[in-house]
Amino acid sequence: MDPPEQLALREVFTAACRAQRAEVLATAVRRFASAILTNLAARPVADLLADYFKPVALYAICELVGIPATQRAVVAESAETMAASMDGVLDPERRAAAIGSRTALSRVVDSCLRSSDGSGVLGHVARNHRRLDVPRSVLVHSFRLLLSPGYMSVATAAANAFVALRAHNLPLTCLSRDTGVDELLRYCGPVQALGRLCRSDFDFRGTPVRKGELVLALLGAANRDPERFPGADDIRLDRRPNPHLAFGWGTHSCLGTSTARLVLSAAFGRLADQFPAAELVSEPRYAVRAVVRAPEALPVRLTRGSEGAIR
Template sequence: MNISRDAAAVSPLRYDPLDPDTLASPYALYTRLREETPVFWHEQLASWVLTRYRDCRDVLRDHGLFARDRRRVGEDVPEFRQSVQSLDPPDQTSLRGLFINSLRAQDLDGIGRRARRQVADIFDRMSSRAEFNWMTEVAAPVSLSITAELLGVEEPELEPYVQISDALARRMDYGLLPGVVETGDRARKKFNALVDSWFETNDRPGTLHDVRKNAAKARVPEHYIRNTTSVTFNASFGTVYATAGNVALTLLQHPEALSRLRDERLLDTGVDELIRFDGPAQGTSRVATRRTTIRGTVIEPGQTVLTLMAAANRDPEQFPRPDELVLDRSPNPHLGFGWGPHACLGTIFGQLAVKQLVIGLLDAGTPLRLAGTPERRRTATVRSLDNLPVTFRH
């Protein structure tokens, strides 16, 4: 598509999401972007980028003007990508309701208690180790176990599934790294085959059982049910995995915050604040269905708008003291789980999982501490860690 735009709309600031300094901490750059060029064109991403809270929120909730379903602007969406994420209301409503109701019908308290025991068991095994990687030893197994239990499916083998999830996360950055497409699509085929096997053999209690029982209520072709199951499983695992790393690192860097969380009255608001402060979701895109303007910038039909949610979550117009951890912040309408009709299906579950990890750290007999330099995963859409070396030894 040929893009018509004024040269002034291109930010004079260099925004490379995969730059090592940006991966380490993007928030100083986000501040400058919000202040100097809150709406700008990014050539490599072929998108208008928004950095202020109000603009991002307004785009995410206005599904009439800003579509997730690109078929509304004449683009093709292949069948294997057709899911709750590729539909807008009203077409999306019954399918989204089916999955939300099925998720909420599960024994979340029971899943939380079992996750807490799993964390405690892992900590016991790691207590004598001179060093271990939080991401592979804690975040990955806990995220996979509780996701499989929530969905009611046999838990996949850990290492192969982590490789699939990693490839899918990198696939989201195809605009920056075109070479990730082939690997990501191979991973998608492997994962789809796994999901197909669940539909053929699985009859365990859980979300999938309830979804299959009530599938007719969604009034969509059957492949939408399978694809949404795939999206739900991988989004749950990936979100909990990335958040577990970001939250652990934040608490290691702010030990006073972990100490304050011993006050149970701060747990719920504190978990929400940790997600606002350094959550995994950096941005998400929509496509304009008709000509409009944002802060005087003309957006043409068919152009992509990238809402940089992580920048919005530090907007001082919405969040006083945005660069501080305010554990009792309330209300806290952050965009860490999205907003509007495409907000994360499992927001409650994600908060629950992070809460159990925080409780596990509070219950550990010895404080956890850093044992080396953390390494960020080289992904832009999802902010995550590859290696978080920690220890319980002193």
């Protein structure tokens, strides 16, 4: 949906996100992250993506949205399948698999919307959506768009950031502040491209774009644009301003921006506290995808030594 039809719906979702207590969520996420790392301590090597970043991201987005623990495995499985399906134009089988996953995730959201005592963003929207003149399917789809990226994009962003920090011999504490989070999202954010339909004819720097045509926006390239970012191929943790596009832009920008920053800061903060010298044991393998760039796995030795010991 686009304005003006989108405005009332977005206002309800924005109000629902703001109604959640950020510090309460941050404390819960830090506690959850610490518990996972404590359990991983006995392993000589752990997959930091599958064993840590994904569970933390899943816990955080489900706590924010109000998905009960019994349904979170469905959210994870559906979101991962849908993320893979973003290359559906290149691989029709991935697109077909996503249809079933969307249906499964919709059932979870719909059941939560019907609950009279729901929590989180879902509970808030369930109590306030009746004044909206939108089909129920639009509400359900809107939650899918919040849940899937809130899990997969945050987890893969964390994985990419870890690889970048270690490649540049930078401490894990770099993501303890928003400037560090934003710079790593600009430098190595997972979402490389998105598609948009043109709503009206216009001219883009001499290239005519017609109504109804598909525009493929390459976010990865835009975030390394030297005209916008001095030293675009360098990590500058104090970069200001930093108008990166990792969270989108304008009326369709990500509603979960503050939560994503919170989760990344908490996850790296706990990791830095408990395993500051955690290091890769091998070069990560990257999934063969056009839209999302992220490792398939992140084998890491969880070392308790100091950051200064990293080579």
